Structures are given as structure tokens and as C-alpha cells.
Amino acid sequence: MNKTIKIGTRDSELALWQAHYVENQLNALGYKTEIVAVKSTGDVILDVPLYELGITGIFTKTLDIAMIKGEVDIAVHSMKDVPTALPKGIVQAAVPKRANTADILVQKSDMVFYNAPATVATGSLRRQAQWLHRYPHHNVTDLRGNVNTRLKKLDENNWQGAIFAAAGLERLNFYSGQKVKSPAFEGTAEVLDWMVPAPAQGAMLAVAMEHDAYSREALSRLNDKPTEIATHIERQFLKKLEGGCTAPIGALATFIDDEIRFEGVLLSLDGRQRLYIEKSVHINADYRNFGNLCAEEILQSGGDALMKTLRAQLNKKK
Structure with missing residues (x-):
């Protein structure tokens, strides 16, 4: 068999980077691939309620449905966005080598503000709670959207900083050393080495249909065992x-x-x-x-x- 493996992905810049990373790895091994950016759910699988299939993740639902309907063969996700229980018929096929696991504080300047009243932005309850535990005199405010959108909002608002995953900024070549630079923003960054990251932060997950032996065998060649073990422990917790x-x-x-x-x-x-x-x-x-x-x-x-x-x-x- 020598089929073209259709790689499903969301259409954000970071999601496409991850899909192309897997595509390049598969191509180097001799597999034919095609990127399929999936924008909508098609909304239903008419004969089975979604909850019966175990489809729950807000960031993965669209691709789960596309896989079950046969529109794509595999899907690539940020592993931290994937629910700990996969939908029926979909299996973990590869966890490539992990990137940076750290959270970083991004600022417009390197001004020290920790002892003063301040507002820090993040959409993550985990980051908000850990920040408030360390700095209870600060305010936290919600921040959502893709990486570029969030950086633009930081630039436009009078916040002292915003918290990002280092891996996402590095993959888009926005973060190097202590500097962050994108089309929407330019500033500084500090590694929050005291902040415990999200389970599986910095890791990607490639999933396939359980019955698709060809795609599963191809993806198994991309698996990094230490990353698989570490993320298994974290997600089990x-x-x-x-x-x-x-x-x-x-x-x-x-x-x-x-x-x-x-x-x-x-x-x-x-x-x-x-x-x-x-x-x-x-x-x-x-x-x-x-x-x-x-x-x-x-x-x-x-x-x-x-x-x-x-x-x-x-x-x-x-």
C-alpha cells in the first residue's frame, strides 16, 4: 500500500506549523502526505450523538469529526489541548520529541513590577492561579485567541505582562533568548521557572483511526519514547x-x-x-x-x- 496520508489540522499558524512538522518527518521516511486544514465540524455525524463517540475537546472536536467521517487520516494537536480520553475509534499514534515546557512572562519592556500593583493577562486558569498564589496583590485578566492575536492585545492594552507557552512562540520563531518579536509585537520575555506547566505542555500528539494500520505504522516511526512516558504520567495525573x-x-x-x-x-x-x-x-x-x-x-x-x-x-x- 502506498496511499497519501491526509493530515488534518486547524488553520491557525501554530497548528499549521505542527502539521507541517509531522508532514516533513513522514516525507523524509518516504511517505506521501497532504495537509488538510479543517475549518468547521460539518457539524454532526447524523446517526450518532457526539457524546456517545466521546467527542468533547473544544480544540480537537472539529478534527475528531473529520477523522471519523474519513475526511482526513490523521490529526496533529498540541497535546495539552487533547482530552485525556480519546473518542471511540481514535488512538494515540505518535508523540514526537518534546519542545520547551516552560511558561514565560512577555512584557513590552523589562520593567520590574512584581512588588507594585499590576495586571497580568492569561486565559489559563492554571497560570492565573499560580500567578495569584505568588503575587496575591496583582490582578489577572483573561486573554484568548491565537498567538498573534494575544500578542497584539498585549501591545494594545495597559497590562504589565502576559503569560505564554515558550514552545508556541519558539515554533513560530517569535522567541529567542530574552526577546519576543512578531508582526504584532516586540518586547522582552522572562522564564517562569517556578510555574508548573500544563500536563503535556510543549508536546505534540498525532492520532489516527484504530483500524488504519498504514497510518499508525507510519506515525509510530515518529514516536519519542521519553516524551511518551513523561506525557503519559502527566496526563494520568x-x-x-x-x-x-x-x-x-x-x-x-x-x-x-x-x-x-x-x-x-x-x-x-x-x-x-x-x-x-x-x-x-x-x-x-x-x-x-x-x-x-x-x-x-x-x-x-x-x-x-x-x-x-x-x-x-x-x-x-x-
Whole structure:
């Protein structure tokens, strides 16, 4: 078989970069590919309710439907946007080597403002909560849109800074060293090394249909095992805590010498309550349940009650 693999992607600049990255890797291995930018859901699969297929992710729903309808063969996502349970019939096929996991503070200048009243922008509840935990005298404000849109909003507003994932800015060649420069913005950046990133931040995920052996075999050649292991642990921690993309949950697994070091955090929306865990396991140990064990410690240390409060608060916002 020598079919052309249709790669589904959203049409944002970053999503297209990720799709072309996978395309270039597949092309180098001799596979034929075609990029298909999917703009709308087609809205329904008429004979089956979407919830029965397990289609839930706000950023992945369109591509899930396109795959199930056979319009594309594979899809490429920012892994942190993907729900921990994939839709029926869709499977994880490759996790390429991870990029920068850090969050960064982007500013118009390098003015130091931490001890003064300030406003920092981010659409992530995880980033908001961690910022308020560290700087309770600051305000946080919502910031949404693609990377260029968010940088433009930062330029136009009287905010002291905004928080971005380093990986996205690096992939678009907007961030290098301590400088950020795009068509919409020019300023400085500081790595927030104290902020625990989102589970799977900096990683991409390529998915395929379970029955599509050709595409799955092709993608398996792009898989990076250390990244697969680390993101498995982080996403398992997230799933055990029953947090979705909006919950203030951070997780990071890293390989240090002969150990896998994990740190995880769960916070209240206002950042006042913070439950943190740091644990290590030997690299040759069975890691498959490590994320669950770490999450269980958080739940037993007050996390269960905090998650109930969070669910009630987030449901009120809907």
C-alpha cells in the first residue's frame, strides 16, 4: 500500500506549523502526505450523538469529526489541548520529541513590577492561579485567541505582562533568548521557572483511526519514547484528579540521571490554596501507574475537597 496520508489540522499558524512538522518527518521516511486544514465540524455525524463517540475537546472536536467521517487520516494537536480520553475509534499514534515546557512572562519592556500593583493577562486558569498564589496583590485578566492575536492585545492594552507557552512562540520563531518579536509585537520575555506547566505542555500528539494500520505504522516511526512516558504520567495525573483543560492543574515529568522526577500542583481559582507534590521513581520501574499514585496523594491531602469546590465554581461559570 502506498496511499497519501491526509493530515488534518486547524488553520491557525501554530497548528499549521505542527502539521507541517509531522508532514516533513513522514516525507523524509518516504511517505506521501497532504495537509488538510479543517475549518468547521460539518457539524454532526447524523446517526450518532457526539457524546456517545466521546467527542468533547473544544480544540480537537472539529478534527475528531473529520477523522471519523474519513475526511482526513490523521490529526496533529498540541497535546495539552487533547482530552485525556480519546473518542471511540481514535488512538494515540505518535508523540514526537518534546519542545520547551516552560511558561514565560512577555512584557513590552523589562520593567520590574512584581512588588507594585499590576495586571497580568492569561486565559489559563492554571497560570492565573499560580500567578495569584505568588503575587496575591496583582490582578489577572483573561486573554484568548491565537498567538498573534494575544500578542497584539498585549501591545494594545495597559497590562504589565502576559503569560505564554515558550514552545508556541519558539515554533513560530517569535522567541529567542530574552526577546519576543512578531508582526504584532516586540518586547522582552522572562522564564517562569517556578510555574508548573500544563500536563503535556510543549508536546505534540498525532492520532489516527484504530483500524488504519498504514497510518499508525507510519506515525509510530515518529514516536519519542521519553516524551511518551513523561506525557503519559502527566496526563494520568490530570485524569485521576478529574480536571479538564480549564482546571488549575499543573504537571511535569522529567528524566534526571536514572530517575523520572514528577512535580504536580492543584490550586484554588484564587491561588490561595495550593497542593503540591514532588516524587521520583527509578527509570527502570513500572511507570504506568505513577501518575495515578501522585494524584492519589494530592486527593488525600485535601485535593478531593478542593476538586469538588472547583467543579461547583466552574459549573456556575458555564
